[in-house]
Amino acid sequence: MSHVMRFARKGTVEHIPIEQCYGRHLGEPLVASHQVPPFNKSPYDGFAIRACDTSECTRVQPKRFEVIGTIGAGALFEETVQQYQAVRIMTGAAIPDGCDAVVMLERGRHYHEAGTDFVDFNYVVKTGENISFAGEDTEAGAVLVTEGEPINPGVTALLATFGYAQVPVSRKPTVGVLSTGSELLEIGEAMEPGKIRNSNAAMLQAQIQRAGGEVIYFGQCEDDLEASLSRVEAAFEQVDILLTTGGVSVGDFDYLPAIYEWMQANVLFNKIAMRPGSVTTAAEKDGRILFGLSGNPSACYIGFELYVYPLIRSFLRSDSPYRRQAHAFLGADFPKANPYDRFVRGALTIQEGVLIATPVGLDKSNVVTSLAGADCLIMLPHGTKGYERGAQVTVFLLEDEKGASRSGFEQTIAIH
Numbered sequence: 001m002s003h004v005m006r007f008a009r010k011g012t013v014e015h016i017p018i019e020q021c022y023g024r025h026l027g028e029p030l031v032a033s034h035q036v037p038p039f040n041k042s043p044y045d046g047f048a049i050r051a052c053d054t055s056e057c058t059r060v061q062p063k064r065f066e067v068i069g070t071i072g073a074g075a076l077f078e079e080t081v082q083q084y085q086a087v088r089i090m091t092g093a094a095i096p097d098g099c100d101a102v103v104m105l106e107r108g109r110h111y112h113e114a115g116t117d118f119v120d121f122n123y124v125v126k127t128g129e130n131i132s133f134a135g136e137d138t139e140a141g142a143v144l145v146t147e148g149e150p151i152n153p154g155v156t157a158l159l160a161t162f163g164y165a166q167v168p169v170s171r172k173p174t175v176g177v178l179s180t181g182s183e184l185l186e187i188g189e190a191m192e193p194g195k196i197r198n199s200n201a202a203m204l205q206a207q208i209q210r211a212g213g214e215v216i217y218f219g220q221c222e223d224d225l226e227a228s229l230s231r232v233e234a235a236f237e238q239v240d241i242l243l244t245t246g247g248v249s250v251g252d253f254d255y256l257p258a259i260y261e262w263m264q265a266n267v268l269f270n271k272i273a274m275r276p277g278s279v280t281t282a283a284e285k286d287g288r289i290l291f292g293l294s295g296n297p298s299a300c301y302i303g304f305e306l307y308v309y310p311l312i313r314s315f316l317r318s319d320s321p322y323r324r325q326a327h328a329f330l331g332a333d334f335p336k337a338n339p340y341d342r343f344v345r346g347a348l349t350i351q352e353g354v355l356i357a358t359p360v361g362l363d364k365s366n367v368v369t370s371l372a373g374a375d376c377l378i379m380l381p382h383g384t385k386g387y388e389r390g391a392q393v394t395v396f397l398l399e400d401e402k403g404a405s406r407s408g409f410e411q412t413i414a415i416h
């Protein structure tokens, strides 16, 4: 992991209209440029008064106040309120000078007498009662959201509060996808003997988008060294990160190792002590990373989530670029012996407040159906025995935006 993260780069910052910022990542910290609320204001429709004027109010001896004006939200009351005076005030309006409390409309007896408005109060009002104080939500200068955080609707409200019509966001990394394999049919093609449709490319494009990257799809190519080499080289020039699928193992037509050599890319690892995804390969050239993901769908998926995802999130300027982890209880027995750390596709449920992670589908790296139901990866550390239902496990959340500052796993990697 750290082998790849050494080459993590932070993307530059660009500005986009606030209406388009949902789901993007903040390009700089969001600092309160003024206090919120910006002035003392009324949280209710009612009467603004001086609390001290009510010190002798009782149910049997209410006190009478003269209503000297009315203000709605957005308006200011220009005079200073004096003893036994009240201003009719609406929710959101600024507290008039002289006043230090608001009485809700329902708690005063309001009437008109000889051309003047009056209101009677029959209880003692506390200083500061029913006032939303300037700065009680936030003081000026507070850092409210850190750089790299995903912009959710709440962050959007803050951006609007502080006047960001244009929002600084991290540029999305361009992540290229190129599939290799002579057996691959295009998605729209009819089935043929010995062939399969290319599911990895579409899957990766969705994973890239879920991670916050920008996809550039370079199509698919046959298992032919020269053709693949020129396609990989051309694609790599156009992206921040390139993903290829298939052709990374030791088969006669697995050309990626030769391609890295021809390209003079520096292979960081081509073997990981994990299942699936053991063939996940990373190579570096010109400070950028080229991933050789497995052709096997589940291995490809997991290689992406564990190794590519953090690089994308770092580019988006996140300081928690890894998949968020949680403790869960295993929802079913997993009897297979584990010579390597295993990342099992799992579905999370919450039973009586406890997180249960249940493996979904067949646990083989060549399966595709298990991926549809997976919202977590269940980590099963290597060991000779399998795992029993109820065992405590660590899960990596796949549908989470917060992330984690640590990867949560150690892995043995190698170059062969």
Ligand SMILES: Nc1nc2c(c(=O)[nH]1)N[C@H]1C(S)=C(S)[C@@H](COP(=O)(O)OP(=O)(O)OC[C@H]3O[C@@H](n4cnc5c(N)ncnc54)[C@H](O)[C@@H]3O)O[C@H]1N2
Residues within 6 Å of the ligand: 179, 180, 181, 183, 184, 196, 197, 198, 199, 200, 201, 245, 246, 247, 248, 249, 250, 251, 254, 276, 277, 278, 279, 293, 294, 295, 296, 297, 299, 365, 366
């Ligand atoms: N002798 C050995 N054989 C294999 C080893 C090994 O260590 N020694 N490793 C196995 C493991 S583990 C994996 S994983 C696979 C990795 O294979 P490659 O990454 O080289 O991928 P391919 O050989 O091209 O294809 C593997 C498999 O996946 C299917 N595939 C390929 N591309 C796609 C795609 N775009 N969409 C859907 N499915 C795809 C392909 O048809 C093959 O069935 O190697 C093992 N072998």
Ligand code: MOO
Residues within 6 Å of the ligand: 274, 275, 276, 277, 278, 279, 280, 294, 296, 298, 299, 365, 366
């Ligand atoms: O990389 Mo392979 O999927 O470990 O099975």
Ligand SMILES: [Mg+2]
Residues within 6 Å of the ligand: 246, 247, 248, 249, 250, 251, 254, 295
């Ligand atoms: Mg192969």
